[in-house]
Amino acid sequence: MPLDPVARFRRFARAATAELGALDQSFLGRGRPLGTARMLNAIGRGQGNLADIRAHLGLDSGLASRLLRSLEEEGLVETVRHPGDGRRRVLRLTAAGREEFAAYERLSDDRAARLLAGRADAEALLAAMDRVALALGRQHAEIVEADPQGAEARHCLGEYYTELGRRLAQGFDVNLSCDPQAADMTPPRGSFLVALSDGLPAGCVGVKRGKGAEAEIKRLWVDPLTRGAGLARRLMAAAEARARDLGIGVLRLDTNSALPEAVALYRREGWTEIPRFNDDPYPDIFFEKRL
Amino acid sequence: MPLDPVARFRRFARAATAELGALDQSFLGRGRPLGTARMLNAIGRGQGNLADIRAHLGLDSGLASRLLRSLEEEGLVETVRHPGDGRRRVLRLTAAGREEFAAYERLSDDRAARLLAGRADAEALLAAMDRVALALGRQHAEIVEADPQGAEARHCLGEYYTELGRRLAQGFDVNLSCDPQAADMTPPRGSFLVALSDGLPAGCVGVKRGKGAEAEIKRLWVDPLTRGAGLARRLMAAAEARARDLGIGVLRLDTNSALPEAVALYRREGWTEIPRFNDDPYPDIFFEKRL
């Protein structure tokens, strides 16, 4: 007796609206209108550019200007001339502003912690939330360069190894594979890119410089929940662009035919198959692309 | 490399806020302010009582009055005196109002259908949404009397049988058990109660009248995702109250010790164990309660 999918979706929408509406309301507890609080939040998250904030929050320029003014009058935000462009203003929290921002963060964290506390099935609930969040926010992931030994990278690589172990017939042991050196994937030699969906890692790719001018794509991975939205393609495009910036003329990569969606992606994106170029035990198919 | 639970929750909150905020915005497309649209919606869902709507939408009496006036002026709603209490007014959609209400419903349905369409993992996504919706909206389930052969009841009973089959060592086959007659669980003989979480069934219980004055509790079931919020207790309390209304003085029930949480619930709620009173092959433990 399956339930109507549309009704299920709408039940979800109503429950989430009610819950998250209450979350919005809780922001009003600090005696500041919601619009002002949202702008403070955006600045606190490092958005220093008024135009970006306007676009992000969907505000009219007049309104944005007034909200900013009121934050300045409260002493929470200070503005300085943009060094390169005198028309712009760069926004920054004052000490008091950082304090206030932290108070808002605490409100959200407490609420989240309270909702999760004392639930035996918290992990299952979080997994469900991840799935929904990634499904709703698929397109919004942003790709940034990251430290290949940082927390985001370690999360992605851990998931990558786990998945390889599950999908390769012979399993996967990092120690048997040629694990790239971090320095080879750090500028100016190479690069490591992470896709962040709302600040949490959702995918990665490395550009690893070898001896001399040769370079390889390594460790392409996308969170299973996010697949199907073209994120792998975006990661590859970003990696190629970054490689070009680093003066790399030819990229190579190795992969395994047990990963057909990856092989199909490479073919689709203009990679050409070449003979084996290393003695790593795991790959069985090799590609090259001239930039 | 597990991610921070609070960060995961907040990613979910942000994604859902953005998505569902857009959903709210879409209601503005029909040229009516949100408050008015919400009131139209509440009336369309059968809320005919102004005070209830005020409470439900959290409106001031003055504001509610004005919103209602504007719907009347548009010719979407008509009010008549409450038959028993001349101070009250009963609200009802006109033909034009029903048309408009249907248009809003279609907006929501289309949006839901569009988001689900073309997703290979739609069922997994819906399951995740169910889990989140039930976790967030646990407390809101309402208990109503239903036709034991209606769609909600059939859904609950199907899930109930499946779960019994999984949990009883010998499996479960409805045909071997004494399946209650629908008429015995329909007023005035008995009753069948369904818990609805946002309109979708989340649990059920039956009061089945036997020959003469004896009566039994049957088919107590709560959706696994909703468990832990006391819904089973509420269902039992509602069933007992309904039984009392129907003039029943003593209730009995049978269950199985492979369902320890049910047995614990009965003991906690004041039921006393009695000897076997039927020859059904599945139960192995029997209870009674005087009302």
Add this chain to the structure above:
DNA sequence: CTGGAAATCTGACCTAGGTCAGGAAAAACA
């Protein structure tokens, strides 16, 4: 150096939403 474009600000104005005090009508109660 000059005219157009970009980034922001200012003032005027509007709507939606919300609060409050009090009024009218009906019901409940003593």
Add this chain to the structure above:
DNA sequence: TGTTTTTCCTGACCTAGGTCAGATTTCCAG
């Protein structure tokens, strides 16, 4: 019967949010 309570309505008023036209300052291309 008269008094109190309940239900809803009305008018006055306020705030947050949003729009628009035009001003100011700066940048940039020619």
